[in-house]
Amino acid sequence: MFVMTSMSAQTSFQGLTLEKALEQAKVENKYVFIDCYTSWCGPCKMMAEKILPLKEVGEYMNGKFVCVKFDMEKGEGRAIQQKYRVSAYPTFLILDTDGSLLHAVVGGTATGEEFLEKVKIAFDDNSVGKLAAEYNRGNRNMDFLLKYIKALVKSCDLEKAQKIAQDVVVALDDVEKCSEPYWFIYANRDLSPVGSGNMVYLLKHMEQFRKGVGRKEVDSVVADLFAVQLEDILRGRNKSATLADVEAAEKMLDSYKLIGQDYLYEYIALIKAVKTENTDETLRLCKGIFPKLSDQKIAYLYFSPLTMLQYKWDNKQKKELVALTKQLIDQVEMSQLKHSLKNFADTGIPHLGAK
Numbered sequence: 001m002f003v004m005t006s007m008s009a010q011t012s013f014q015g016l017t018l019e020k021a022l023e024q025a026k027v028e029n030k031y032v033f034i035d036c037y038t039s040w041c042g043p044c045k046m047m048a049e050k051i052l053p054l055k056e057v058g059e060y061m062n063g064k065f066v067c068v069k070f071d072m073e074k075g076e077g078r079a080i081q082q083k084y085r086v087s088a089y090p091t092f093l094i095l096d097t098d099g100s101l102l103h104a105v106v107g108g109t110a111t112g113e114e115f116l117e118k119v120k121i122a123f124d125d126n127s128v129g130k131l132a133a134e135y136n137r138g139n140r141n142m143d144f145l146l147k148y149i150k151a152l153v154k155s156c157d158l159e160k161a162q163k164i165a166q167d168v169v170v171a172l173d174d175v176e177k178c179s180e181p182y183w184f185i186y187a188n189r190d191l192s193p194v195g196s197g198n199m200v201y202l203l204k205h206m207e208q209f210r211k212g213v214g215r216k217e218v219d220s221v222v223a224d225l226f227a228v229q230l231e232d233i234l235r236g237r238n239k240s241a242t243l244a245d246v247e248a249a250e251k252m253l254d255s256y257k258l259i260g261q262d263y264l265y266e267y268i269a270l271i272k273a274v275k276t277e278n279t280d281e282t283l284r285l286c287k288g289i290f291p292k293l294s295d296q297k298i299a300y301l302y303f304s305p306l307t308m309l310q311y312k313w314d315n316k317q318k319k320e321l322v323a324l325t326k327q328l329i330d331q332v333e334m335s336q337l338k339h340s341l342k343n344f345a346d347t348g349i350p351h352l353g354a355k
Contacts, residue, residue: 010053011061013069017076018099025066026097031122033061034080034093035069041089043108047115054112060119065094088156094122094129102129104155128155135164142168146181149191158190165191169198177201178208187221194225206256215259223261226253230267234274236304243275263289274305279312287324295334302328303344306352313352321349 013035016024025032035052037044051057061067070077072086080086084093084101092105103122109115121127131148145168152161165185169177176182185191185198186209192198202209202222209218226249232238233246250268258264266289273281282305290302306321313321325345329338 009055010058011067012058013067016066016068018068018070018080021066021068022095022097022099028066031065031097031102032093032095033065033067033119034095035067036072036077036080036084036086036089036091036093037069038071038073038089044090047090047108051109051112051115057112057115060116085157085159087158091156092119094119096129100129101132101155103127104157106154106156126151128152128157142171146184150184153188153190162191165198174205174208175212178205178212180213183209183213183217187217189224194228199225203256219256219258219261222256223258223264226261226264227267230264230271231301233271234267234301234305236308241271243272246271246275263292270305274308277309277312279309279314279317282306282309283317283320283324286321290324290328291331295332295337298328298332299334299337299340302341303348307348310352318349318352321352325349 014021014024018032018034021032021034024030035044035048037048052061070080072078072081072089080093084104086093086104088106090106090108093101094103094105096102103119105115105118105121109118122129124130126147128151131144131151134144135148145164149161149165149168152158152164168182169185172182177186186202192202202218206218206222229238229249233241246268250265253264253268266285270282270285270289272278273285286302286305290298293301322345325341329341329345332338332341
């Protein structure tokens with residue numbers, strides 16, 4: 001009896017095609033809920049094992065939805081992924097019985113309560129579906145458009161969000177563009193990617209943005225643009241960047257006079273040290289930089305600069321690298337990163353070679 005009660009309380013996924021799920025939802029006066037997952041997605045498995053089986057989640061979901069799940073890389077899942085532009089996992093789609101999208105919950109949640117709060121947005125006035133219907137009826141009020149853009153970004157419909165954001169931007173004068181209500185368009189890298197017209201405009205009008213939005217906010221966004229490109233060099237993703245390119249970036253950085261972004265100069269100094277094969281300077285900079293970084297930054301920035309100088313390290317330097325790596329092992333919280341650092345200290349550093 002306990003097992004039957006437990007099973008009935010959890011979210012019940014039915015083995016239906018999407019077409020059949022929509023038909024059943026219409027008959028039962030419900031909506032359709034789709035769990036969009038992939039086999040390799042860790043957060044998808046976490047949601048399936050820990051959140052969706054919760055009693056409070058199951059009771060709400062089973063009463064409100066016909067629930068189905070599809071692997072986005074197999075079978076009908078591929079067509080669903082393309083139709084609803086699913087680009088992040090997990091994504092949970094909420095559809096009306098005609099197949100129209102009411103809302104999308106993107107990403108996992110820590111609790112069932114948080115998950116249900118996000119699901120219930122589908123039925124308030126700020127859901128993507130309701131905003132889309134209002135947009136299609138011709139509403140072009142500026143406040144409404146800004147709200148719609150933000151909802152589209154949350155649901156990862158970036159193509160439509162970019163299009164409407166661009167429609168908004170072209171209707172503004174320079175003073176309006178550089179004001180707080182529209183700042184999120186320029187600050188969001190999905191809406192204004194590196195190299196886009198919006199980003200070029202931001203860099204050309206930094207002083208106006210600083211006056212209209214605030215120096216701290218603007219400087220932080222511009223610093224992120226530099227950080228992305230410098231980190232790509234440090235982690236070995238941009239192998240074509242030359243020392244001259246880095247020095248040009250440094251001069252450009254100087255010209256913007258960013259406040260509170262000194263870490264960018266540390267990145268530049270480390271890149272220069274690696275490119276000039278200066279192991280003493282590389283070691284000194286690593287000791288100063290990496291203990292200050294987050295686990296995520298350490299995970300993708302620490303190893304490459306050191307391995308780029310393979311066969312350049314002497315035994316004394318390698319001992320210091322081992323000590324630094326052990327310091328980071330004690331510092332970080334991610335278990336997989338601890339394992340990677342330990343393996344690097346035990347087997348990676350000893351094989352870096354000698355001068």
